[in-house]
Amino acid sequence: MESLALSLASGVALGLPFTYPDLWLLHYFALIPWALLVTRGEGRHTWLFLLPGAYVFGVMVWILVSSVDSPVPFIVSVLFAPWYMLFGPLVRRPYLRWGVPLTILVPAAWVTVEWIRIQLWVGSVPLYPLGATQFRSTSLIQIADTTGMAGVSFIVASASGVLCDVWRWRKHGVRRWLWPLPVYGIALLSLFAYGRRRIGESSFVKGPRIAITQPNLKHYRDSVRWKTVVDDHIDFTRREVPAGAADLIVWPENAVGRPITDDTVYVRRLQQLVREKRSEFIIGGYSWTDQKPFMHSSAYHLSATGKLLGLYHKIHLIPWSERLAFDDWLPRISPRVQSAHRRFLRSITGMIPVGIPGSEVVVFVTETEKRRFRFAVPICFEIVTSEFARRAVSGGAQFLLNITSEGELGEPIYTHTWAMATFRAVENRIGVVRNGNTGISGFIDPNGRTQSLVRGKQTGALFLEAGTLIDQVTLDRERLGTFYTRHGEWFVHLCAALVGGLFVLSLFPPRRRDSTSSADGRSSRP
Numbered sequence: 020m021e022s023l024a025l026s027l028a029s030g031v032a033l034g035l036p037f038t039y040p041d042l043w044l045l046h047y048f049a050l051i052p053w054a055l056l057v058t059r060g061e062g063r064h065t066w067l068f069l070l071p072g073a074y075v076f077g078v079m080v081w082i083l084v085s086s087v088d089s090p091v092p093f094i095v096s097v098l099f100a101p102w103y104m105l106f107g108p109l110v111r112r113p114y115l116r117w118g119v120p121l122t123i124l125v126p127a128a129w130v131t132v133e134w135i136r137i138q139l140w141v142g143s144v145p146l147y148p149l150g151a152t153q154f155r156s157t158s159l160i161q162i163a164d165t166t167g168m169a170g171v172s173f174i175v176a177s178a179s180g181v182l183c184d185v186w187r188w189r190k191h192g193v194r195r196w197l198w199p200l201p202v203y204g205i206a207l208l209s210l211f212a213y214g215r216r217r218i219g220e221s222s223f224v225k226g227p228r229i230a231i232t233q234p235n236l237k238h239y240r241d242s243v244r245w246k247t248v249v250d251d252h253i254d255f256t257r258r259e260v261p262a263g264a265a266d267l268i269v270w271p272e273n274a275v276g277r278p279i280t281d282d283t284v285y286v287r288r289l290q291q292l293v294r295e296k297r298s299e300f301i302i303g304g305y306s307w308t309d310q311k312p313f314m315h316s317s318a319y320h321l322s323a324t325g326k327l328l329g330l331y332h333k334i335h336l337i338p339w340s341e342r343l344a345f346d347d348w349l350p351r352i353s354p355r356v357q358s359a360h361r362r363f364l365r366s367i368t369g370m371i372p373v374g375i376p377g378s379e380v381v382v383f384v385t386e387t388e389k390r391r392f393r394f395a396v397p398i399c400f401e402i403v404t405s406e407f408a409r410r411a412v413s414g415g416a417q418f419l420l421n422i423t424s425e426g427e428l429g430e431p432i433y434t435h436t437w438a439m440a441t442f443r444a445v446e447n448r449i450g451v452v453r454n455g456n457t458g459i460s461g462f463i464d465p466n467g468r469t470q471s472l473v474r475g476k477q478t479g480a481l482f483l484e485a486g487t488l489i490d491q492v493t494l495d496r497e498r499l500g501t502f503y504t505r506h507g508e509w510f511v512h513l514c515a516a517l518v519g520g521l522f523v524l525s526l527f528p529p530r531r532r533d534s535t536s537s538a539d540g541r542s543s544r545p
Contacts, residue, residue, distance in 0.1 A: 030072030034079030050179035066107020073100035102136035113521035125180030154438035158214030166510035230265035245276030271456035275304030290325030332377025403439035458482030
């Protein structure tokens with residue numbers, strides 16, 4: 020019961036700050052119960068108790084992206100939770116065998132496990148890393164331009180390891196029990212000092228004027244109702260965005276709920292709106308693949324005359340929502356298994372997704388009276404993938420324009436995706452613009468600071484209210500890309516090598532000491 024209680028305590032503490040973002044401080048203590056559980060001397064398999072806690076953590080976060088009465092979070096968490104059990108043996112064996120301080124072992128193991136979960140889990144969905152909840156601490160997160168978000172996750176998880184070391188060593192009378200506190204304090208102050216210096220050295224310029232539209236409409240992939248939604252988008256833009264006020268007007272993801280070419284009347288209406296506003300447009304919609312009924316989720320770039328300048332197909336599709344997970348290899352097992360999988364999916368979601376991913380990150384070009392600017396358009400949760408941002412910046416993108424439609428999921432998921440967009444800005448020192456159908460929409464500068472936000476016209480709310488905003492995206496004057504842009508997840512690989520090496524070494528039997536030597540290594544001979 021004690022082991023179960025410790026497991027559940029960490030699971031709840033890990034999940035709460037994602038559910039209630041103001042509880043971000045809780046993540047500094049969230050791993051203490053798990054660390055104490057897996058490093059107890061008695062019981063070789065205490066790490067198995069991590070599973071119920073990890074499952075609770077999974078349900079708490081995945082219920083945010085599903086309707087409350089849906090079984091999806093409980094099913095998805097079955098695939099989500101087992102990865103976190105790796106935390107147990109990676110910490111337990113090196114600690115009990117070599118006495119490696121938990122101050123280092125806990126954060127290195129956690130960063131490694133988070134990375135493994137993201138890489139190997141279905142869809143490689145990089146949501147809910149530990150460091151994401153610290154996005155408001157602008158000075159602290161500047162280290163992400165070198166280590167990525169993993170560096171922030173490391174310093175947050177390290178707090179739990181420090182407190183565990185202090186508690187264990189003090190309890191057992193070890194004289195060195197105080198050293199983790201000043202070491203952690205110095206590390207934390209150093210990160211803040213680096214952040215303040217990095218912010219102070221920043222040199223920014225203003226980019227193109229962008230009008231972001233947050234219409235707060237219900238999007239449909241329906242042969243009839245999608246046309247009504249397009250009409251509403253057109254009327255909203257015509258009413259809220261003055262002609263010539265922006266270099267680029269943006270519609271959110273899925274604004275056009277069918278491939279745009281399906282109806283020439285709506286193609287002409289869109290072209291008429293574009294010419295009327297004398298502005299380039301980014302429009303979220305769909306496009307047919309070579310094999311109907313399969314479609315791409317796409318971003319259309321239109322010139323101020325209505326000409327198609329570019330088209331990007333979303334690469335990272337959400338499993339079971341936008342694409343059928345496992346559908347490429349289930350037929351190899353049995354067509355009946357594939358059919359059963361599809362029937363089960365339809366029974367719990369009411370649909371069978373027909374999405375096909377794109378293959379390349381497209382960098383668009385927009386021109387103003389003064390200069391040309393290059394940008395990429397991550398669609399929906401692609402903004403949470405560090406790989407997309409790195410590929411875009413390496414391809415010459417000066418800013419990211421994220422179009423999304425997150426439905427009525429509510430404040431926690433809106434805040435989390437905004438937090439992830441903040442890290443993409445810092446990691447690559449680029450401006451980020453988010454245009455959400457329901458919010459949160461706004462501009463983020465290359466230091467991860469909120470530049471401006473769309474406020475609802477009725478109450479000023481950040482989400483679930485219609486609103487518009489015209490602002491200039493902020494760009495870094497001096498550089499394009501960072502150490503992290505060029506070298507990626509080197510810090511994660513370092514952590515993985517450290518804990519992996521210690522774990523492997525702990526598997527070998529200890530050397531037998533000379534019987535003529537005492538326990539402290541000195542000769543026992545008189």
